[in-house]
Amino acid sequence: MSLELEAVTVVFRGNGRRPVPAVVEVTLQVERGQVVGLVGESGSGKSSLGKAAVGLLRPTSGCVRFNGKPVSAIGRRARPSSQLGLQMVLQNPFESLNPRRTVGNQIKDAMRASHLSKRLQDARLSQLLGVLGLAPDTAGKFPHQFSGGQRQRVAVARALAASPSMLILDEPFASLDASAQAQLANVLRVLADEEQVGMLVISHDLAIVRHIADRIAVMYLGTIVESGVASDVWSSALHPYTEALIGAIPKVDGRGALPIALPGEIADPANPPSGCRFHPRCPHAFAVCQVDSPVLIEASPGRNVACWLRHPDEAVRASGADGEADSDASSDEMLGRDSV
Numbered sequence: 001m002s003l004e005l006e007a008v009t010v011v012f013r014g015n016g017r018r019p020v021p022a023v024v025e026v027t028l029q030v031e032r033g034q035v036v037g038l039v040g041e042s043g044s045g046k047s048s049l050g051k052a053a054v055g056l057l058r059p060t061s062g063c064v065r066f067n068g069k070p071v072s073a074i075g076r077r078a079r080p081s082s083q084l085g086l087q088m089v090l091q092n093p094f095e096s097l098n099p100r101r102t103v104g105n106q107i108k109d110a111m112r113a114s115h116l117s118k119r120l121q122d123a124r125l126s127q128l129l130g131v132l133g134l135a136p137d138t139a140g141k142f143p144h145q146f147s148g149g150q151r152q153r154v155a156v157a158r159a160l161a162a163s164p165s166m167l168i169l170d171e172p173f174a175s176l177d178a179s180a181q182a183q184l185a186n187v188l189r190v191l192a193d194e195e196q197v198g199m200l201v202i203s204h205d206l207a208i209v210r211h212i213a214d215r216i217a218v219m220y221l222g223t224i225v226e227s228g229v230a231s232d233v234w235s236s237a238l239h240p241y242t243e244a245l246i247g248a249i250p251k252v253d254g255r256g257a258l259p260i261a262l263p264g265e266i267a268d269p270a271n272p273p274s275g276c277r278f279h280p281r282c283p284h285a286f287a288v289c290q291v292d293s294p295v296l297i298e299a300s301p302g303r304n305v306a307c308w309l310r311h312p313d314e315a316v317r318a319s320g321a322d323g324e325a326d327s328d329a330s331s332d333e334m335l336g337r338d339s340v
């Protein structure tokens with residue numbers, strides 16, 4: 001029972017505009033009961049990947065399977081019953097809520113689609129609202145009557161109403177305050193542990209995701225650059241981009257500012273840098289990085305990284321060590337880290 005993405009590529013093509021390869025050959029797996037965090041800056045391709053995973057976007061190439069069966073694109077026809085267990089909460093929940101219907105009715109729609117008997121629907125509705133910290137009178141209100149954070153929780157309640165076994169949540173913590181973030185994180189972790197729901201939690205915020213994720217995949221400009229057990233990725237990042245994301249998280253003493261930790265901006269995916277896509281921003285970049293793109297390799301069991309500095313061939317790594325010596329600042333300074 002799992003969600004599998006195999007070499008999924010999503011290319012947007014507009015009228016006369018350059019094609020935008022937002023997702024490039026991403027392979028990822030989420031098991032039941034497992035929480036996988038997908039992190040990266042805005043523009044990395046996270047939402048496009050999430051939509052492709054649930055069938056809202058048809059991959060340009062590659063395939064997505066849910067419980068072994070190909071996920072078909074969501075069209076006018078009802079979703080096949082085999083896909084009802086796969087649900088997504090969109091990044092902007094307002095997009096997916098009908099402004100003219102009460103949220104209670106919209107949550108019940110999801111229950112009807114999953115054939116929950118009418119008799120049990122009211123009890124399930126109150127239970128879901130309670131779990132998500134929403135007042136009982138929420139059910140009779142319309143989407144515009146809520147704050148962004150409340151709408152986000154309504155959208156999560158509606159996704160849960162379909163009793164999913166796999167849930168994709170796109171930036172679920174984005175418009176919540178710290179206590180609501182902690183509450184939702186707890187709810188999600190309990191669902192994963194007690195009801196064996198698998199989850200792909202998409203977020204630009206590694207600091208939050210690491211608390212609930214079993215595994216973390218780091219995405220940069222359409223590709224996965226590192227993945228592994230969440231605590232390993234957090235404590236010993238292998239990829240310079242992951243190091244920079246961690247370095248950018250403000251510390252209690254106020255250090256860790258984005259401009260030092262992660263110089264420049266993410267590139268336009270329609271015109272990506274040659275070689276390693278991260279090289280214009282990487283303090284460790286050396287000659288080969290500008291020409292050849294590193295592939296994702298298994299650095300240790302379950303731990304993957306795409307960086308020439310982690311290449312198994314010592315000669316390749318050594319050429320990087322030479323190149324780095326030309327840099328003005330040490331890598332630790334560039335990454336806003338203390339030298340130890």
Ligand SMILES: Nc1ncnc2c1ncn2[C@@H]1O[C@H](COP(=O)(O)OP(=O)(O)O)[C@@H](O)[C@H]1O
Binds near residue numbers: 012041042044049268
């Ligand atoms: N419908 C679309 N048409 C063209 N480009 C798009 C479309 N949706 C997203 N993009 C582009 O794809 C890239 C990845 O976007 P997105 O998947 O939203 O990333 P993220 O969720 O990580 O911020 C961005 O450069 C974005 O501008």
Ligand code: SF4
Binds near residue numbers: 239276277278285286
């Ligand atoms: S391959 Fe080179 S540019 Fe890319 S992250 Fe590694 S060291 Fe930096």
Ligand SMILES: [Mg+2]
Binds near residue numbers: 046048091170
């Ligand atoms: Mg997004």
